[in-house]
Amino acid sequence: MALSLQAGVTEAIRAHGVETYPNECCGALIGREGAVTHILALPNVTDEGPRRRFRVSDRDYLQCEKRARELGGDLLGFYHSHPDHPARPSQYDLDHALPFFSYIIVAVRAGTPEDMTSWRLREDRSAFDEESLTHAQHNQHPDAASSVHG
Amino acid sequence: MPNTINIPTPLRPFTDKKESVEVSGATVGELLADLTTRYEGLRKHLYADNGKLRNFVNVYLNDEDIRYLQKEATPVKAGDTLSIVPSVAGGAPASAEATAGQARAAAEELPTLSHEEIKRYSRHLIMPEMGMEGQRKLKASSVLCIGAGGLGSPAAMYLAAAGIGRLGIVDFDVVDFSNLQRQLLHTTNDVGRTKLASARDKVVALNPHVQVDTYEEALSSENAMRLFKGYDVILDGTDNFPTRYLVNDACVLSGIPNAYGSIFRFEGQASVFATKDGPCYRCLYPEPPPPGLVPSCAEGGVLGVLPGVIGVIQATESIKLVTGIGEPLIGRFLIYDALKMRFRELKLKKDPECPVCGPNPTVTTLIDYEQFCGVRPEPQTQATGAAVSEWEITPVELKKKLDAGETPFILDVREPNEYQINRIAGSTLIPLGELPRRYQELPKDREIVAHCKMGGRSAKAQDFLKSVGITNVKNLKGGILEWVDKVDPSQPKY
Numbered sequence: 001m002a003l004s005l006q007a008g009v010t011e012a013i014r015a016h017g018v019e020t021y022p023n024e025c026c027g028a029l030i031g032r033e034g035a036v037t038h039i040l041a042l043p044n045v046t047d048e049g050p051r052r053r054f055r056v057s058d059r060d061y062l063q064c065e066k067r068a069r070e071l072g073g074d075l076l077g078f079y080h081s082h083p084d085h086p087a088r089p090s091q092y093d094l095d096h097a098l099p100f101f102s103y104i105i106v107a108v109r110a111g112t113p114e115d116m117t118s119w120r121l122r123e124d125r126s127a128f129d130e131e132s133l134t135h136a137q138h139n140q141h142p143d144a145a146s147s148v149h150g
Numbered sequence: 151m152p153n154t155i156n157i158p159t160p161l162r163p164f165t166d167k168k169e170s171v172e173v174s175g176a177t178v179g180e181l182l183a184d185l186t187t188r189y190e191g192l193r194k195h196l197y198a199d200n201g202k203l204r205n206f207v208n209v210y211l212n213d214e215d216i217r218y219l220q221k222e223a224t225p226v227k228a229g230d231t232l233s234i235v236p237s238v239a240g241g242a243p244a245s246a247e248a249t250a251g252q253a254r255a256a257a258e259e260l261p262t263l264s265h266e267e268i269k270r271y272s273r274h275l276i277m278p279e280m281g282m283e284g285q286r287k288l289k290a291s292s293v294l295c296i297g298a299g300g301l302g303s304p305a306a307m308y309l310a311a312a313g314i315g316r317l318g319i320v321d322f323d324v325v326d327f328s329n330l331q332r333q334l335l336h337t338t339n340d341v342g343r344t345k346l347a348s349a350r351d352k353v354v355a356l357n358p359h360v361q362v363d364t365y366e367e368a369l370s371s372e373n374a375m376r377l378f379k380g381y382d383v384i385l386d387g388t389d390n391f392p393t394r395y396l397v398n399d400a401c402v403l404s405g406i407p408n409a410y411g412s413i414f415r416f417e418g419q420a421s422v423f424a425t426k427d428g429p430c431y432r433c434l435y436p437e438p439p440p441p442g443l444v445p446s447c448a449e450g451g452v453l454g455v456l457p458g459v460i461g462v463i464q465a466t467e468s469i470k471l472v473t474g475i476g477e478p479l480i481g482r483f484l485i486y487d488a489l490k491m492r493f494r495e496l497k498l499k500k501d502p503e504c505p506v507c508g509p510n511p512t513v514t515t516l517i518d519y520e521q522f523c524g525v526r527p528e529p530q531t532q533a534t535g536a537a538v539s540e541w542e543i544t545p546v547e548l549k550k551k552l553d554a555g556e557t558p559f560i561l562d563v564r565e566p567n568e569y570q571i572n573r574i575a576g577s578t579l580i581p582l583g584e585l586p587r588r589y590q591e592l593p594k595d596r597e598i599v600a601h602c603k604m605g606g607r608s609a610k611a612q613d614f615l616k617s618v619g620i621t622n623v624k625n626l627k628g629g630i631l632e633w634v635d636k637v638d639p640s641q642p643k644y
Binding site for chain 1: 158159160161163194195206208210215233235236237238239240241242426427
């Protein structure tokens with residue numbers, strides 16, 4: 001499995017993680033055939049404390065599916081940040097994961113974005129497998145992501 | 151007549167990529183059962199092993215979440231549409247909860263360790279969970295102990311030995327012989343000194359690298375917020391309900407976690423309250439018990455080693471909170487029974503109705519906790535030793551009466567084992583608990599002076615006697631302890 005991020009996507013996810021630090025950020029990944037072309041930054045509506053949890057509201061989830069259709073793509077997964085914690089999925093992430101989605105985690109340490117990884121749930125729900133993540137070269141399409149960001 | 155179920159993107163690979171599926175049944179549960187029969191691969195993602203819908207699977211009947219209808223038993227009509235909406239959630243591991251120590255680690259450089267400190271803490275440093283980073287976080291952190299007594303003693307000593315950077319202690323008491331059975335900060339030579347002076351000596355002797363800040367004042371609604379400010383954890387070592395509620399509320403209001411412990415006779419309790427997402431003491435006990443129902447250690451006694459166990463649990467939790475290692479005792483209430491040698495654990499949830507940590511708090515500033523707990527303020531005694539209340543008599547006044555040849559009936563409402571330690575000559579023992587069936591033994595024609603150890607139980611005896619029509623009862627102020635102090639120093643105190 002592999003996921004490629006089109007120009008601007010990597011930067012937009014990292015920027016979102018910095019923006020919400022020390023809380024977790026979250027958002028949707030939209031694209032086609034393993035290539036993320038757009039992200040949708042979403043509000044974190046967790047009631048368990050945004051420093052180490054995120055949740056997307058049902059209404060926002062449905063909105064993401066709708067937006068993906070409008071953009072002629074699919075909802076490919078979600079991203080979130082781990083403030084002051086490595087970019088590794090937690091048991092909580094595993095318990096709440098859905099199959100076939102890509103889960104991008106960006107570590108934000110002391111307000112600075114660090115590693116970014118992407119994960120997929122195994123079919124038997126037993127674990128995550130890391131998938132390779134490729135980033136677009138800079139300056140290819142600088143506004144590809146920022147146009148939907150926010 | 152079939153109904154439609156909308157399938158979310160990640161589950162479509164199980165439904166031959168269909169966005170919606172036609173199913174039939176009379177209830178939501180039957181529609182879902184039909185769906186998973188047709189598409190078996192969906193089952194493990196929709197249902198947990200116990201057969202219940204997974205907690206991240208939300209089901210909407212038209213526009214309504216079935217949790218607010220009749221859940222899976224909700225009946226469906228022709229034309230109703232069901233939607234499966236996955237709840238997208240996740241987060242960092244609990245152990246990575248951003249603690250004060252971690253936030254500081256992120257915000258600024260952690261303090262370094264000298265060669266002497268590295269040698270001192272080597273048994274910590276060789277454990278990867280703690281390591282240099284954990285030890286430096288400890289050094290960067292601070293804990294405020296409320297009380298330097300039974301719980302505060304072991305907690306302060308272990309925190310100091312472990313290398314906490316700053317240790318605050320609030321206490322206004324003086325070391326008494328009766329403290330030495332359990333309060334290991336204080337030794338025989340310290341009797342008569344302030345607990346703070348004694349505590350400081352011991353802590354500095356254990357570890358001179360610790361900054362010790364002492365506050366010789368009674369914790370109150372006026373000073374709590376000021377004293378708590380700047381500390382990462384508050385360690386509650388108090389022995390009474392008003393202060394316990396005060397510590398809890400001040401922790402919630404200032405956002406500082408409370409490493410809680412309490413002890414009574416052979417049983418102890420511990421938990422971590424007032425973390426960002428966890429429950430607080432009031433989620434567990436919204437209201438204090440009626441005054442006097444739960445006796446204090448001074449009245450009920452306590453096994454000397456018990457605060458050792460509980461205080462060390464509080465110190466352990468404090469260390470975990472500031473270093474961010476392990477699973478904190480949040481949302482769990484630990485009960486330790488020393489006689490049975492058993493630990494039990496109760497699950498605690500944040501109470502959405504909690505008056506202080508709930509979403510709609512009614513307690514937003516510190517209140518009068520003595521009044522909240524229904525504790526009567528101490529009646530003022532004048533310099534002459536005369537009680538201001540007509541319902542009370544001081545030991546000196548009682549002695550005068552006896553010397554003048556008066557013969558009040560002296561009623562001792564303590565327990566027989568206390569009576570064996572000391573007593574007022576000529577007194578009659580009827581323990582408080584036996585009074586309701588034995589009060590008719592009391593003389594009708596004599597004044598009664600009731601006493602216990604310190605005056606609490608005898609005040610209850612007085613109230614009870616009043617309720618059965620015996621009104622010529624005076625309470626001996628300060629109990630037998632004050633009697634020994636003021637009148638009969640030949641007797642032992644306990």
